[in-house]
Amino acid sequence: MVKKFNQLAYSNLDDFVYGSCPNPVTTKSGMVIGGGTVYPEINFTLPGMDINDTTIKKACTIYSNIIDGVLKRAAELYAPGVLVEFETVPDFTENPKYGIEVNRILLNSMKEASEKYGLKSAIRTTPNDLREFSRPPIMRHGKYWDTMLELFEQCAKDGSDFISIESTGGKEIHDGALVKADIRTAIFALGVLGVTDMEFLWKHLVGIAKANNCYPAGDSACGFANTAMVLAEKGFIPHVFAAVIRVAAVPRGLVAFEQGCVGPGKDCAYEGPYIKAITGLPIGMEGKSAAGAHLSPIGNIAAALADTWSNESIQQVKLLSEMAPVVAMEQLIYDCRLMNAATKKGQQVMFRDLLVDSDAALDVQAYVLRPDVVMRISAELVKTQDNFLRTKIAAKLTVQELKKAINEGIVKSDRRDMKWLDKMDKAIDSIPDDAGEFYEQMKSELDMTKFIPSEYGLK
Amino acid sequence: MVKKFNQLAYSNLDDFVYGSCPNPVTTKSGMVIGGGTVYPEINFTLPGMDINDTTIKKACTIYSNIIDGVLKRAAELYAPGVLVEFETVPDFTENPKYGIEVNRILLNSMKEASEKYGLKSAIRTTPNDLREFSRPPIMRHGKYWDTMLELFEQCAKDGSDFISIESTGGKEIHDGALVKADIRTAIFALGVLGVTDMEFLWKHLVGIAKANNCYPAGDSACGFANTAMVLAEKGFIPHVFAAVIRVAAVPRGLVAFEQGCVGPGKDCAYEGPYIKAITGLPIGMEGKSAAGAHLSPIGNIAAALADTWSNESIQQVKLLSEMAPVVAMEQLIYDCRLMNAATKKGQQVMFRDLLVDSDAALDVQAYVLRPDVVMRISAELVKTQDNFLRTKIAAKLTVQELKKAINEGIVKSDRRDMKWLDKMDKAIDSIPDDAGEFYEQMKSELDMTKFIPSEYGLK
Amino acid sequence: MATLNDVSQCVLDGELDEVKALVQQLIDAGIDPITIINDGLIAGMNIVAPLFKSGEMFVPEVMESADTMNEGMKLLKPLITDGDIPSKGKIIIGTVNGDLHDIGKNLLIMMMESRGYTVVDLGVDIKEEAFVAAVKEHKPDIVGMSSLLTTTMMKMDSTIKQLTKEGLRDQIKIIIGGAPITQEFAEDIGADGYSEDASTAVELCDRMMTA
Amino acid sequence: MATLNDVSQCVLDGELDEVKALVQQLIDAGIDPITIINDGLIAGMNIVAPLFKSGEMFVPEVMESADTMNEGMKLLKPLITDGDIPSKGKIIIGTVNGDLHDIGKNLLIMMMESRGYTVVDLGVDIKEEAFVAAVKEHKPDIVGMSSLLTTTMMKMDSTIKQLTKEGLRDQIKIIIGGAPITQEFAEDIGADGYSEDASTAVELCDRMMTA
Numbered sequence A, B: 001m002v003k004k005f006n007q008l009a010y011s012n013l014d015d016f017v018y019g020s021c022p023n024p025v026t027t028k029s030g031m032v033i034g035g036g037t038v039y040p041e042i043n044f045t046l047p048g049m050d051i052n053d054t055t056i057k058k059a060c061t062i063y064s065n066i067i068d069g070v071l072k073r074a075a076e077l078y079a080p081g082v083l084v085e086f087e088t089v090p091d092f093t094e095n096p097k098y099g100i101e102v103n104r105i106l107l108n109s110m111k112e113a114s115e116k117y118g119l120k121s122a123i124r125t126t127p128n129d130l131r132e133f134s135r136p137p138i139m140r141h142g143k144y145w146d147t148m149l150e151l152f153e154q155c156a157k158d159g160s161d162f163i164s165i166e167s168t169g170g171k172e173i174h175d176g177a178l179v180k181a182d183i184r185t186a187i188f189a190l191g192v193l194g195v196t197d198m199e200f201l202w203k204h205l206v207g208i209a210k211a212n213n214c215y216p217a218g219d220s221a222c223g224f225a226n227t228a229m230v231l232a233e234k235g236f237i238p239h240v241f242a243a244v245i246r247v248a249a250v251p252r253g254l255v256a257f258e259q260g261c262v263g264p265g266k267d268c269a270y271e272g273p274y275i276k277a278i279t280g281l282p283i284g285m286e287g288k289s290a291a292g293a294h295l296s297p298i299g300n301i302a303a304a305l306a307d308t309w310s311n312e313s314i315q316q317v318k319l320l321s322e323m324a325p326v327v328a329m330e331q332l333i334y335d336c337r338l339m340n341a342a343t344k345k346g347q348q349v350m351f352r353d354l355l356v357d358s359d360a361a362l363d364v365q366a367y368v369l370r371p372d373v374v375m376r377i378s379a380e381l382v383k384t385q386d387n388f389l390r391t392k393i394a395a396k397l398t399v400q401e402l403k404k405a406i407n408e409g410i411v412k413s414d415r416r417d418m419k420w421l422d423k424m425d426k427a428i429d430s431i432p433d434d435a436g437e438f439y440e441q442m443k444s445e446l447d448m449t450k451f452i453p454s455e456y457g458l459k
Numbered sequence C, D: 001m002a003t004l005n006d007v008s009q010c011v012l013d014g015e016l017d018e019v020k021a022l023v024q025q026l027i028d029a030g031i032d033p034i035t036i037i038n039d040g041l042i043a044g045m046n047i048v049a050p051l052f053k054s055g056e057m058f059v060p061e062v063m064e065s066a067d068t069m070n071e072g073m074k075l076l077k078p079l080i081t082d083g084d085i086p087s088k089g090k091i092i093i094g095t096v097n098g099d100l101h102d103i104g105k106n107l108l109i110m111m112m113e114s115r116g117y118t119v120v121d122l123g124v125d126i127k128e129e130a131f132v133a134a135v136k137e138h139k140p141d142i143v144g145m146s147s148l149l150t151t152t153m154m155k156m157d158s159t160i161k162q163l164t165k166e167g168l169r170d171q172i173k174i175i176i177g178g179a180p181i182t183q184e185f186a187e188d189i190g191a192d193g194y195s196e197d198a199s200t201a202v203e204l205c206d207r208m209m210t211a
């Protein structure tokens, strides 16, 4: 049942480019994602407000205004199609009836926009992973598990094109590892807990999707690698640490595709290029036009391999011109126009390389997204099918790539970076190749009150 | 004294590109604008608030927070330099002490950022044209004229690199022409009133700048052509009308440069490419990354010839990541990185053409910004030195270009466009070549209570 | 012979030169002037409004229609007594103190007038006291305020406060609009309605007058 | 022989393995334990704070420094009576109801503790009643609330209202923080302070405790 990825999906670096991939996916409205065109992926959320039975009507009106506004602007700017991501707020997953209602509002407005403007659109529904509301998290049963699955199932039934999630298995351990810049513990969280939970979770989600004429799309290591990026941007942890975490999150993300996801990968999963190299499936990405959701050192390079181009999230607030989601829609469309114009002229590789060159030398986190680096590391990852070992290898190879790049002076670095890379190198070498053996070692180092081993099939 | 522009600054279309121009200008901090690098130009304004003696302290704190935030982010992203535009709110021009105080705050933070991060920056100070506060407007004396000049002079003395303005001479007549889509009256407003006022105004401003070691930069037909664009985007007036107004505004803008402006032209002056073609001076431009200030059909093509790339304006409001000006700063920097990366690889013409191709066929207002169209029309404009006649010719040539393009199917058009182009064509042909004769004709058509002829040297 | 429908069509097409002859024919045929107004001229404008809203008519075309209607009215007004033309309501409109933007305001005035409202245009840069004085003088049903700057929008708040202080607030509905304005802001300062653009503002006033 | 300066440097460098020996030497040399704490351990942390703020130290390094300080404290605590270590103040901190984000909160706790504050960590997803109960139980000087979601930030408002209703508001200072929070929001809901990140939050608390 489980797909094996034991070779790269690409043999030529020049084929590895935004907008197209070996295995595109076609939406209900006929958008072919990965078929040559980069589509905008628009995201949005509520302004500051409470959600309850009294306010839900207002919330629905806001969502209705947002979707009508962004689709109208997309039509006015002749977007070839729009992927809408509905990433719920936690209350919508806790009370699935709210999430279901809003999802229906969005679906309905998309249908109307199709009739009114001839605009193609598709929707990715992304419930929240609420399982960590229990502390320590209950991952495999309980009310949060039940309501989450209920929301997935009904939205799939109601016509969502894609389902995604930013799952959190292992985050309870990873959070602490991040602020300590502790790579051993981070690898345990990603490569043992994360990987195991992804297998369990996505087996269920793929089942729900398949039963309801919906695509399982993919997951994001948002709570792991993007948190690392944000902490690094604030100067809290070393940029090299965040860069290593990014690549170490790849095997975790890959599990969703082993279980049957078909893409597009989640927008905020910057590990996406690795997934695309290995699976040949389309990916969502986000960069400079998602700056309203988070700042980043990868504003352009993130687009180099994108099949959908996203703004990540924006509240419904008024800017001088228009509501912020409409502004985001416009910016995404112009970014996509530019990429697609290059493709039309056969200049996509050249344009990809401009996106890459404009960022890659300025930050180690951008450097690890270089298509050649991605291909080189991915080629090693497919040599094993053990996702824990893959995680360790991913971290190790990234440390090596960065050391080499810094030594050669081809990427900007902080004077403290080499010390941290050495420290990580040593720590990674101390990790055994066997997950079980590693867990035994870690038992004494871990705060065992923070997670429940049996929720990860561990003893 | 007055410069004559009787030939194009470019002989080869391939030299006509963003980031460089024959006559670059160097800021006090050593940024060479038009010297090969596109610089971000950041703009910002207050959130909704009253300005008075009690609130000005709070306003100053807000400006201080904004400038510190944007310069910090610019340094973190290794911007090669930043042009700051301080476009005042009307209260700051009416009470020059407010404007002067904020300008000093900005200058001071720029100096600190230079010391702290080594970041180069320069400032363009743009007071408001308050003369229209009198109705009908008093253009050549009175309290608004006095306070405006006071603000210009002190800011220039205090160290501003550039002064600019969005002047409004003739707007009192143009507003009505816009909503009636009346091209005859619009040409009178731009080519007779606008041109005359620009001569008067910029003679004074150039004098102030020269006396204070400051550059006179340029003006914008914002209240004319951008208002037309916004009305067209709302579906209020035909896009072809807005496109014709854009080009008809060129001779008015050119007057500032005849009087001695050296650029960079104002960001929101989308007529800038024509100015650049004729004068060889650098221009500011804005497009998709100014969507928070206004939506537009020219998000990418606006960058094709930009020497500074601006966000136009954004309030100090919080987005999910950061305050909106910081978000804008990040987006501009990534846009500039991409353009500059192409230049570095010698691919600037190719990249320019992608910016052009991605928009030019989709809207007539984008079409008239095509570098070849700009060169073609500009070549005709330099054949006369009469700025009124230039205005008429600009409108006439634009109508012809658009008819041809629509007939050839190389630009998207509305079914009603050809009717409006014909209507404009006829109206333009009815205009005599002599400004005086035209004024005599117009006397019976104009609402003479709306403007004071003597304020434009007319009888 | 001309029909009421022809008059409506003439208004819709903005045929300024032809409307007089058509209306005159109907008058000569003994049709009740009030009927010509309601079922001819205003009926025409009632087709214009939704076409404008859906983007099928431009403002200059709407203005031509309005001018055409007014041209027809000129012939009819002498034939009726003042109270016979039912005004849908009276509105005073102004751009607030410190703000000079008036294109949006002027559009609204044009739309309101052609819809049958009596409109008093206060102009731009209107101080709180001037709004108060105008309410006292004109006794409008609705007060409309416009602002395009973040630094003048708070003037709407102070104007409403001033109207409340003078005991006038309960006698009027207040609508506001302009680039930085939102529904939320309208609620915050206690306005009765907010509208994004001229055509929705007209609908908003219609709802207020019938509520 | 070891000096107080060596202890400070040891804290700054986060040399967990060496601090004990150094502190022991000073104890053996008869230096007053309170002096070792104030002029050795805490003096070290006082260098750490500004280095962190200016971006010259990473959080993991700050944590190592804090751990090092705590390791030294372990030796000293038995030698002094409880009241001798002056707490700079007591703060209770929690992430509001419906919100699970705790990295920022945990950073703040670590910074506050190493600065000499007594901190009670309530955890995440903390209901209004739980804040109230904790204030009653712990009688803190400051209450800190964190929220990262636009849909949970209003919980700060309701918590403050609840604290006011219970008559506790005047006895405490309230600080708030998190991605969607602004100074303006803090003022709107009647919090005493807002801070962008952990290090400015510590400074804010310092100012509050000395005001």
Ligand SMILES: [Zn+2]
Pocket (backbone or CB within 6 Å): A166, A220, A222, A226, A268
């Ligand atoms: Zn995410």
Ligand SMILES: [Zn+2]
Pocket (backbone or CB within 6 Å): B166, B220, B222, B223, B226, B268
């Ligand atoms: Zn402007």
Ligand SMILES: [Zn+2]
Pocket (backbone or CB within 6 Å): B043, B085, B087, B267, B268, B312, B313
């Ligand atoms: Zn500007």
